Amino acid sequence: MIDINVVLIADRIEKKENMDSYDLEKISDEYFKQIHGALERVCKNVIHYNSLVDFIDNIEKHKHDLVFSIYGGEKSRNRLALVPAICEAYDIKFIGPDAYDRIICQDKDISKELAKKLKLKTPKSITVLPNEKITNHIFNNLNFPVVVKPLYEGSSIGINEHSFCKDITSTLKRLNELQHQHKQAILVEEFISGKEIVTCFVGNQNTLNCMEIVEVCNEDDDNYFNNHLYTGSIKHNNEIKTFHKIITNNVDTKIVAQLKYAFHHFNKMDYMRIDGKLFNNEFYFIEFTPDASLSSHCSFKDIYESQGKNYDQLIEDIIKAALDDYGLL
Numbered sequence: 001m002i003d004i005n006v007v008l009i010a011d012r013i014e015k016k017e018n019m020d021s022y023d024l025e026k027i028s029d030e031y032f033k034q035i036h037g038a039l040e041r042v043c044k045n046v047i048h049y050n051s052l053v054d055f056i057d058n059i060e061k062h063k064h065d066l067v068f069s070i071y072g073g074e075k076s077r078n079r080l081a082l083v084p085a086i087c088e089a090y091d092i093k094f095i096g097p098d099a100y101d102r103i104i105c106q107d108k109d110i111s112k113e114l115a116k117k118l119k120l121k122t123p124k125s126i127t128v129l130p131n132e133k134i135t136n137h138i139f140n141n142l143n144f145p146v147v148v149k150p151l152y153e154g155s156s157i158g159i160n161e162h163s164f165c166k167d168i169t170s171t172l173k174r175l176n177e178l179q180h181q182h183k184q185a186i187l188v189e190e191f192i193s194g195k196e197i198v199t200c201f202v203g204n205q206n207t208l209n210c211m212e213i214v215e216v217c218n219e220d221d222d223n224y225f226n227n228h229l230y231t232g233s234i235k236h237n238n239e240i241k242t243f244h245k246i247i248t249n250n251v252d253t254k255i256v257a258q259l260k261y262a263f264h265h266f267n268k269m270d271y272m273r274i275d276g277k278l279f280n281n282e283f284y285f286i287e288f289t290p291d292a293s294l295s296s297h298c299s300f301k302d303i304y305e306s307q308g309k310n311y312d313q314l315i316e317d318i319i320k321a322a323l324d325d326y327g328l329l
Contacts, residue, residue, distance in 0.1 A: 194279030
């Protein structure tokens with residue numbers, strides 16, 4: 001058991017239903033119980049707050065504690081950066097990246113530019129600003145099909161089967177829908193065929209407890225993601241049956257090194273995913289995910305089980321990575 005109090009910030013909801021709503025960022029009861037239960041087993045004490053207001057009202061009690069946020073928030077494009085910003089302002093230690101890196105990861109445009117600097121291949125894309133006049137020629141440099149998605153969202157918010165667009169007509173239709181729903185810039189990105197890949201990291205600059213490349217597979221169709229998106233309905237509603245296959249040893253060592261270099265670029269991260277596609281032995285970056293799911297169905301858990309470890313050890317390693325960042329181990 002780790003001798004520390006952990007403050008868990010998690011905005012619980014009973015069920016996620018609307019795939020376009022901000023509820024996808026919030027925490028289901030099932031997920032909350034998994035995280036909270038593991039924390040109770042590996043830490044001295046766990047204190048939960050459902051809202052940032054409650055946390056701030058009690059913040060003076062937690063000057064020497066460690067904050068673990070799976071807070072989703074809603075509407076504000078800054079929502080995932082709020083907890084680390086509050087913690088930094090009050091000099092409280094926390095798990096995960098700071099507010100700056102959270103915002104970089106959430107902004108798909110900026111994160112794509114960072115990925116390019118880190119030598120990761122990225123699909124060609126354009127960003128359509130709110131209220132920008134759209135004409136057909138803006139798509140001239142893109143090859144169809146494309147993926148149309150909100151610029152600042154995570155958890156596949158705004159990404160459904162209609163986001164996979166095969167021509168200009170369907171692209172314009174989806175663009176208009178998302179601009180109306182989300183009131184923000186929209187990314188139009190070339191669709192990359194191939195394997196759906198998530199690379200999972202647990203650790204820091206000193207120790208990497210986990211670095212595995214995992215393929216998300218459809219149980220019924222090995223080639224499903226060659227022509228389909230990994231949508232919110234698949235992730236949250238189990239629309240199709242998927243499983244995780246660890247493929248690190250089958251991936252070019254140069255790609256493995258590039259992904260590891262990208263993780264270490266962030267300095268303090270503690271755990272994260274780098275999501276992308278693998279096509280013709282080339283990795284194409286899609287997004288950095290510092291708020292990756294840690295549910296009992298996630299790729300991290302499957303990796304740990306493949307190594308003879310359990311879910312509690314995953315949560316313990318994440319906490320230890322953060323403590324090590326602060327020089328407390």
